[in-house]
Amino acid sequence: MNFNPNIEIDIPAIAAKVPSVIFQLSAIESDYQLDYISDRDFGSTFEAFVDRIDPRDADRFRWSLKKAVDRAIDWQFEGRIESDSKWIQISAELTEIHQNKATFCGIIVDITKHKQIELDLRKSREKLIDSLSSQVAKLQQNQDLLKNIIDHTNASIFVKEYRNTNGSYILLNREFVQRFNFDRERDLGKTDLDLFDAETAKSFQTADRAALAAGVPIQIEELEPRGGEIRTSIVVKFPLFDDLGAFGIGGIATDITDLKRAKQVLEQANEELEHHVTERTAELVQRNQELETTLLRLNQTQTQLIQSEKMSGLGQLVAGIAHEINNPVNFIHGNLSYANTYTQDLIGLIRLYQKHYPSPAAEIQHTIDEIDLTFLINDIDSVFASMRTGTTRIQSIVQSLRSFSRLDEADLKTVDLHEGIEQTLTLLQHRIKSQKITVTKHYDTVAPIQCYAGQLNQVWMNLITNAIEALEGVEHRTIEIHTQQHTDQVEVRIRDTGTGITSNVRSRIFDPFFTTKPVGKGTGMGLAISYQTIVEQHQGAIDCYEVSPQGTEFVIKLPTFS
Template identity: 50%
Template sequence: MKISTKLLTSSAVSVGLVVAILIGNTVVVQQIKETVREKSNGTAETIKAALAADNALKSEIITLKDFVLFQNQNAEIEKSHAEFIQALDELERLMPNTPEISVIRTRHQFLRRIATQLIEQSSNQANVENSQLYFRSINSFNRDIKLFLDQLIKRADEQRLAVAQDLENLHQVQRIISFVVVAVILMLMVGEFMLIWQPTIKSLQNLQTGTSEIATGNFEYRLNILTGDEIEDLAKAFNNMAVKLAKSHETLIKNTELTHMNQRLELEIAERKQAELELQIALQELQSTQAQLIQTEKMSSLGQLVAGVAHEINNPVNFIYGNVTHANEYTKELLQLIRLYQEEFPTPSHTIQAKIDDMDLEFIQEDLPKILGSMTMGSQRIQQIVLSLRNFSRLDEAEMKAVDIHEGIESTLLILQNRFKAKPENAKIDILKEYGELPLVECHAGQLNQVFLNIINNAIDALNSYNAERSPQEIANDPSYIKITTQLLQNERVVVRIADNGPGMTEKVKQKLFDPFFTTKPVGQGTGLGLSISYQIIVEKHSGVLRCESELGKGCEFWIEIPLHQQETPASTVPIQAIA
C-alpha cells in the first residue's frame, strides 16, 4: 500500500470517528435540552400560579379585614374570593393529586363562611367584641392557608433547583464528550505516528545507512525492508543496485579499466552524497512546514474557540441585560407602592414596624436602585468584551475587506489587558496611544490582529523580564510602557508603530529576529515562529513592510506599514495565522 493511501485511509477513519462522536453528542444534547426546557416551563408556571394564589389570598384577607372595620366592600369580597379560587384551580391543574390543595380549599371554605356571615350581618351594627373575634378567625385561617401555600411554593422552588441541576448535568455531559473527542484525536494521532510515520522514518534511516555502507565499499550490504509501499520498492532497487555494484567491483578488479571505473564510482558516490544532502535539506523544510501547519491549526482552533465563547456568552448576557431593565422598573413601582403605604398608613402595627426595623427598609429603598444600576453597567461591560472578542477572531472575514485598524488594535489590547495590570510577580505596564485619523484599510483583519498580538505579547515579555532585574525604586522612577502610534502617509500607506522602553536588543539579535525558530526566550516559552509568520503576513500577504528599530538599553520599536488598498492576488489554500 502506498504511503499516500495509508495517510488518506487513516485520515478518513479519524474524521469518521470524530464526526460520529460529534453527531451523537449533538443528538443526545438536543434531547436532554428539550426535556430540561419542558421541565423548566412547567416549574415556572407552577411558581407563577402559587404566587398568584398567595397574592389573591393576601388581597382577600385585607378585604375581609376592611369589611370588618368599614362594612362597605361586598363586591370586593366576591372579587378577591373569585381570584383566589381561579388561582387555586390553575395550581391544582399544574400540581394534580396534591393533598395540600384539598386542605387549602377546606380552610378557604371557612373564610367563605366568615365572609357570608359578615355580609348577612352587615345591616346590624357590629360590636367591638365581634370584630375582634372575626379578626382572630380571619388571621387563624390565613395562617393555615399561608402555611400550605408556602409548602407548595417551596416544593415548586425545589423542582426549579432540580431543573437547574439537570441543566448543569447537561453541561457536564458536554464537557465529558469534548474531552472524549480530544482523547480520540490524540489516540488517532499517536496511532498514525506508530503505524505510518515511525516505520517510514525508520526505513529512511535504513536507506541512509545502506547508502553509507555502499559509499564505504561494503557492496555485500543488503536492506530488509518490508513496508509494502514505495520505500520497499526503493529498498529492492537498492539491493539490485548493490548486487550490480558488487559484480562491477569484481569486474573492475580483473579489468584493465579499473582506474576509470573507480573514478566513475567515486563520481556516483559523490552524486549520491549530494542527493543525500538535498534529502536532509528537504526533511528540514518538511519539519518547518509541519511546525507552521501545527501552529496554524492551533491558532485556527483558538479563533474558533474565542468566537464560540463570545457567541455562548452573548445570549445569556443579552437575557440578563434585557431583564435588568424590567427588574429596575418593577423595583421602582414596588418602592413607590411602599411609599404610598407609608403615606396612607403612617403608623404601622407593632409587627410591621419590627419587620421594618429588622430589614432596615430605608437602606434597602436607597441601595436597591444602586444595585440594579451596577448590574446594568456590568452587563454592558460584558457585552463590550464579547464584541471585542468577536472583532478579534474575525472568523467570518477570511477574505480582504476594508476595516477599522483602530478597532482591531483595541480588541487585541482588551484580550491582553490582564497582562498589563500590576501583579505580585510583574509591575504594571502603561499603554500610551497616539492614533491618527485613518480611513478604512483593506486587509485580512484576523491575520493583522494576530500580528498586533504577537508584537505586543513580545513587548510584554521583554518588559517583564527587564523589570525582574530592576529594583522597585528603579521601576517607580522609569515605569514600563508600550506606545502605539498610527498615521497615514502621503503615498496612501498606513503605519502602525509599537514601541516599548524595555532593554532593547543587540544588532546580532536584530539580524535573526525574523528567522524561523529563532527565539531569545527560555526553552518551553517560545516557538520562534511568531515574528517569522508575522513577517509573512505583512510582507507577503499585504505587500507591506515589517522592521524593527532597537538599541541595547533604549527599548524597541516595530514598524508595520501596509498599503491602503491591496492588489488582487490568488488566494492561498492555507491561511497563515500568527503564533500567540
C-alpha cells in the first residue's frame, strides 16, 4: 500500500473530536507496539490491550493482526471485551511500510448494541459514517493548515509531476513565486523548460531525475537566475509516491547566497590570519626545537658523564674488592688438597691402629663412640668436596667481578662474547634463582669480536636485568639467549616470556630519559646507553620485537673482526 508522507495528521486533535477510540500500532514481524491510543482503558501497551480481549477471541485477534502485517493490508477485527462483555470493531489502515516496520492507524468502535439488536444496524452505520466524515473534515482542515504553513515559510517549496508530463509544476508556494516573479495561477502546469533558460531547466530536471532514480531524498546546491544575478540555493529534492509508485518530485530550496559570500570573506580573513600565525609559529617551533635539542644533548651528556664516572668508580671498587677476596680464597682453595691429603693420612693411621689394636682402652672406645668415628671417616670426603665447590664458586664470582671492573677501559679488545654473557648471568644468579627463572642458552660457534668489553658487559647487564624484571608476576618464567655467527657479524637474541612491551612504548624505548617505571625507580638511560654503545661505539644494531603469545625479544648485531 502507498501513502503520502507529506500529510501530517494530528491524531490527539482528531481523537478529541471522534467518539471512537483512535490508536496507532507498529509491527516489526511478530513484535507489536502500541504507539498511541486515545482511551487508556484499553491499556497503554500492546500486551495490556490484548488482555482486554475475551480469551475466546484472543487467538482470532492475533491471527487477524498477523494476517494484515504479513499481507500488508488493512486490519479488520470484531470481537468481545472480557471485563465489560461488550463487542468492539477494530478498523485500522496500514499507513506506512518502512523497511520491515508496518504502521497501522485506526479506530476501535463499540458495536455491542449492533450485535445485540440487529434492527439498530443502519443507525450504527450512519454513526460510523458521521464519524468518518468528521475525520475527513479534520483531514481537510489539516491540509488547509499545511498549505498555510507552506505559503508562509521562507524556503521555496514546489512539487513537479513526472508520470504523465515532463515535470509540470503542480504546487508552488508563495516564496517560490516571489523569488522568480511568477504568477501562480498562470504558471501552474508549466515545466522548467517553459519558465527558465534551457541550461538552467536542464540542470533542474537532471537533479529531479537523480532523486527519482535514487528513490530517497537528495541534497544539492543549485544556481538560480534571479533579478539579473545568479543566486545559490541549497535544495532538498525527494520523490513522491502514490499507489502506482513514484509520480513526481517535491523540493525545498533555501537561499544561501549571502551566507556563502559571508563565509568566503571570513575564510579569506582566516587564511590571511592563519598564514601570519603559521609563519610566526614556524619560527617559534624552530627556536623551540633548537632549544630542546640543545637541552636534550646537555642532559644526555651530563647523564652519560655521571654514569661513566659511576661506572669508573664502581670498576675500581669492584676490582679492589675482587682482589681482596681473591687472595684468601686462593689460599683456602690451594690448601684444601693438602688438608685432604693430611686428613686421609690420619684416617689411614687410625685404621692401622684399629687393625692391630682392635680392643682399645675403655677411655679411647668411649671417645670413638662419642664422636661417631665411623661417620666422620665416611663424611670427611663430602665436607672437602663441598669446600672445593664453594671456593670454586667464589673464584667464578670474583672473575665475573673482575670482568666488570673493566668498565672504564678505553681500548678495543678482542674478547669471547659468550664469556661476557656468562659472567653477567653469574652476577645475576641470585635474582634468577630467587624468581625461579629458567635460563636456556643456545650458543653457536662464534668468532671473537673486538669491542669495549666493559661497556658491552653493561649492555648484557641492562638487557638481562630488564628481562628478569619483566617476568615478575608471570607464571611461566623463561629467558632464552641465542647466539649465531653470520658472515661478517654476530647476532645475539635475548628473549623473555614476560608481560611484553606495547607498540607505542616500543617506538620510544631507546629514547634518553624515557622510562615506564615509577618515579625514583629508573632513570630511563639504561636502554639509551645500550643503544649508543651498540650502534655508535660498535657500529652494530639493536632492535626490540614483540613475541607471540607474550614476551619481548631484543636482537643485537655486532660486527666481527679476524
